[in-house]
Amino acid sequence: YASSVVVDPIQLWHAPEGWSFEQSAAFPAVHLTAWYALHRAARIYDGETVLVHSAAGGAGSALVQVAKAAKCRVVAVVGSSDKGHGPRARGADAVVVRDPAGSFWKAVDDAAPHGFDAVFDANGITTLRPGFDRLAPGGRLVVYGFAEMLPRGRDRAGWMGLALGYARVPRFNPFELTRLNRSVSGFNVIYLFNKPELASQAMGEMLALVRQGK
Numbered sequence: 001y002a003s004s005v006v007v008d009p010i011q012l013w014h015a016p017e018g019w020s021f022e023q024s025a026a027f028p029a030v031h032l033t034a035w036y037a038l039h040r041a042a043r044i045y046d047g048e049t050v051l052v053h054s055a056a057g058g059a060g061s062a063l064v065q066v067a068k069a070a071k072c073r074v075v076a077v078v079g080s081s082d083k084g085h086g087p088r089a090r091g092a093d094a095v096v097v098r099d100p101a102g103s104f105w106k107a108v109d110d111a112a113p114h115g116f117d118a119v120f121d122a123n124g125i126t127t128l129r130p131g132f133d134r135l136a137p138g139g140r141l142v143v144y145g146f147a148e149m150l151p152r153g154r155d156r157a158g159w160m161g162l163a164l165g166y167a168r169v170p171r172f173n174p175f176e177l178t179r180l181n182r183s184v185s186g187f188n189v190i191y192l193f194n195k196p197e198l199a200s201q202a203m204g205e206m207l208a209l210v211r212q213g214k
Contacts, residue, residue, distance in 0.1 A: 010196045013203050016210050026058070028203060033144060033189045034062035035202040037120050038070060041142045041185045046071040048117035051108065051134070053127055054147070055092065056083035063120050064090045066206070069214045075111045077104070077127075105130055115139060124148050129170040135182045143186040 015024040038044050050067050054060040055076030067074050068091035075094045076087035084095045094111040098104045115136035121127055122145030132141045149165035172184045192199045 008196065010200050011193070013207060016207065027206075029189065030058040030062040031066070031206040032192055032199065032202050033059045034066040035206055036187060036189055036192060037063060037142050037144055038066055038118075039202075041144075041187055042118040042120070042140045044070055044072055044118055047073070049073040049075070049112050049114075049136075051075045051077065051112070051116045051119040051131060052087075052092075053077045053098075053119075053121045053123055053131075054079070055087040055095070059122065059144070060120075061086060061090060064092050065214070066209070068092075069209050072117075073112075075108060075116070077108070102126075102130070105134075108134065118142060120144070122147055125165060125168050125170075132170075132172065132182065132184065135180075137181045139182050141182070141184045143184070144188070 015021075019027075038050075042050075044050065044067065050072050052060055052063045052067070052074060055064050056078045060076070064074050064076055064087050074087075074092045075096065076092035077096050077098050078084050078087060079098055081097050084097065087095050096104050096107045096111065112134070115134050116131075116139055117136055118140045119131040119135060120142050121131055122143070124143065124146030125148040128141065128143065135141060146165070146169075149162060177183060192202070
């Protein structure tokens with residue numbers, strides 16, 4: 001909302017050749033989210049199998065591409081059949097359409113019968129526990145949003161609705177995590193800018209993938 005802004009030089013990067021200001025502005029938030037989720041929160045490895053919810057959205061699309069660049073097998077979940085082409089074009093190995101009844105989990109299980117090494121979830125309520133239950137030994141559930149608690153369209157969030165949503169968020173017991181050898185972590189990428197060197201590393205790696213056509 002300003003005509004000019006002063007920032008630290010470490011927060012500036014050269015835009016890829018041919019990109020518009022709009023493309024350049026849209027790139028960091030979702031790709032820094034994907035980088036941190038994959039390489040810091042989950043610390044994925046070559047050959048691991050990951051589940052990406054909301055894979056047709058901004059962060060979900062970035063997660064699919066960055067995970068494929070890291071040589072992972074990606075199962076993508078989308079909200080409707082017309083959104084499936086996006087994750088497929090970005091390299092997803094399997095695409096599953098989510099349904100309100102939850103029957104899509106059968107297709108998820110068929111796509112990864114041995115479970116997942118990492119699950120990335122910004123839904124925040126209904127899919128957290130089922131995702132956790134599908135982690136393989138050593139698996140990591142990474143939470144980076146609570147979309148199901150937010151109002152849609154022009155609706156405004158009411159305190160009662162937020163309280164009910166909060167009450168429905170699953171709780172994970174440390175004894176359970178230890179017994180099952182699974183972990184749960186969450187993050188907000190906004191705080192990445194408190195560590196400018198880390199943000200600079202992340203952007204450098206993401207822009208390198210752009211230059212490589214990945």
